[in-house]
């Protein structure tokens with residue numbers, strides 16, 4: 001007999017690997033920037049999963065694209081290609097620096113392909129000494145063994161040794177350290193335009209320019225991890241577009257499918273050539289359902305008005321956060337770009353970002369953290385002003401409740 005009793009949070013501890021610690025509420029329905037849980041309680045969504053459901057929940061254009069494709073064709077593998085994948089690849093090439101696209105299902109896979117590609121490109125074009133990947137402290141690039149190793153947070157690699165070698169970590173935004181480290185042995189520099197998981201820390205424009213210049217001088221490839229910053233999140237289609245720096249390879253995922261699992265690695269044709277037939281692949285890569293949804297996402301966000309709307313909403317959100325901070329003095333700094341914002345907590349609140357997350361749920365607000373000291377906000381790119389204002393009002397109550405003497 002199948003157990004028909006309702007699923008509860010306790011079932012997580014009973015049946016699932018203990019690698020997550022989910023909050024107590026179980027969301028069951030979402031519409032736009034509002035979400036409802038099993039008990040019918042309503043929340044304003046300033047999290048979008050983790051910067052994933054970027055057009056809100058159940059956006060009509062995405063629901064239509066998914067339903068249309070669901071009644072047509074789900075999967076054919078990469079033994080054949082398919083129409084949604086071809087249309088999406090063309091759109092990505094038309095809208096970005098890239099000439100070629102590789103599809104996968106997550107950010108970690110998009111970076112895994114990017115990192116394998118820089119090694120393969122070096123192996124195709126240079127001697128065996130040119131294999132070093134330069135990456136940065138605090139960076140986050142995914143959870144496969146290669147991507148945690150390129151990432152710069154020791155807590156994610158501890159216990160998983162031996163790790164892949166040939167990776168050097170440098171302090172983020174340190175131009176001098178970068179100039180000292182890049183040599184003829186360097187095959188790539190890998191950087192997030194804004195470190196997301198690492199604390200919503202924007203790369204300085206001069207740091208990205210130095211990375212580009214050093215890559216050119218030493219014939220290394222510049223890889224931008226835009227898994228979190230891409231797909232309109234910063235108010236540009238991709239963050240590199242307003243940095244004045246163009247990478248050779250870019251990875252993206254998260255907001256790309258608006259909640260449907262899809263990722264991509266983009267590159268110039270000269271670089272992409274190194275992933276020749278048989279060198280890499282993924283069963284689900286280019287899945288028609290995923291690509292049909294991602295195409296619908298692109299159709300919405302490749303629109304100057306929508307991107308201008310992100311920047312306008314960003315100003316409204318920052319103004320609201322500054323007003324809350326004027327009242328409660330909780331934030332040392334509000335930073336980030338577009339609708340990827342981080343509020344770094346003041347000294348006496350350091351280490352307590354998760355308190356805000358649980359207090360948020362109690363007030364009907366979903367927010368994120370980026371490490372122990374930073375509250376991260378990543379609302380929908382099309383969040384209505386009234387939902388934004390309601391979310392800010394709830395955040396004000398969160399701040400008041402935490403500030404109140406126990």
Ligand SMILES: *Cc1c(COP(=O)(O)O)cnc(C)c1O
Pocket residue numbers: 105106107108109111140141142143192196197225226227228229253254
């Ligand atoms: C989330 C994230 C990843 C990993 O993406 P997954 O889909 O979880 O594999 C990689 N890089 C950055 C910058 C991210 O924010």
